[in-house]
Amino acid sequence: MRPLEGVRVLEVAMYGFVPSGGAVLADWGADVVKIEHAVTGDPQRGLRRTGAFHVEGDPNPNIEHANRGKRSLGLDMSKSASREVLEGLIRRADVFLTSFLPAARRRFGIDVDDVRAINPGIVYARGSALGPRGAEAERGGYDATAFWARAATAASLTPPGVEGMISPPVPAYGDTISGTNLAGGIAAALFRRERTGETSVVDVSLLGSGLWAMGHGIALSLLLGEPWVPAPPGAHASPVNPLTGLYRTADDRYISFVMLQPAKFWADVCRHVDRPELADDPRFATGEDLAANTAEAVAILREVIGARPLAEWAERFATLAGPWAPVQDAVQAGQDAQVRANDYIVRAGRLELVASPVQFNVAAPDLGPAPEFAAQTEEILMELGLDWERIIALKEAGAVT
Incomplete structure (x- = not known):
């Protein structure tokens, strides 16, 4: 049994950030009902081009990643006839999850007081x-603005003299990280409600998540x-540690060393690169010696590893x-034996x-595909007793798909 089985989540959200939080809850076993506009659906469904990639037809990873395992209901909340459906869904939900701006x-009528008037314990x-x-x-805002640009990641990655900024590595990079934070906050709020009977308003922002990801560096900068x-x-990553940095191989791949105690690992590295005599070299005898002679050690390792x-x-x-x-690209990471294991x-x-990324009892979640647009509309309405x-009649009124 997954930890959130029996928990009902009503998601009124679009694009990547908040829906990715709903996807994590679905991975953990929650029944997530995704409300989409009755005609247009989640705008994310229309995104087919991301960077150099263009996806024709289905399945579309742009919608699947953040919506796997959910059920979709097409509902036009601007129609008065939709209110009974919306309120019915709120009444039976444990969690109301939204990305809508305050004015919307x-x-x-889905702000905190509106929803709590229908279901005080949600x-x-x-x-x-x-x-x-x-x-x-x-x-x-989007992850590229609030998470990436404003929260300092972009500037912290962009080398001096480069015009503009380094762009996010992949679509929804900050969205997915922030969505996982949101799912964790929701799980904590459900735990609190279970223990005390008291409910919570959970807030996570792209800006706050971006700052948290940069927390160590921002603390040092301040x-x-x-x-x-x-x-x-x-440039080598550390001016005082030859075992923290990148080394190119003969086939133009890279190896990343991150050994923060170089004196502890130096002799072992020397043996593994077939240069055991370097372990007794007085230039590298102690941590202080390694720090003072990092440039020489780096030059030797670059030559050896590059062969x-x-x-x-x-x-x-x-x-x-x-x-x-x-150092792996996205295809190499996806084929990595340790990833697969x-x-x-x-x-x-x-x-x-x-x-x-969270596993329970050493098992991966059992993922279902993202729902087709409004695919479970009738099923969910019948569960509400309609x-x-x-x-x-609701279809004729344009309230549901």
């Missing part, structure tokens, strides 16, 4: 761009009064004591999708 929440969760307070609380600036391209391909180093470094990793990528319908005569 007020217009559709957990009300909202995702925003810039947070629920302050002069800009009513403004919208302490020292200096922005975080990346090293120039090609063999990644596959050979991967075999040799299987017994290396210190942390290291191959842990079921971090699983099948959901016709697609393979990345599972949400008969076919009433359902047809």
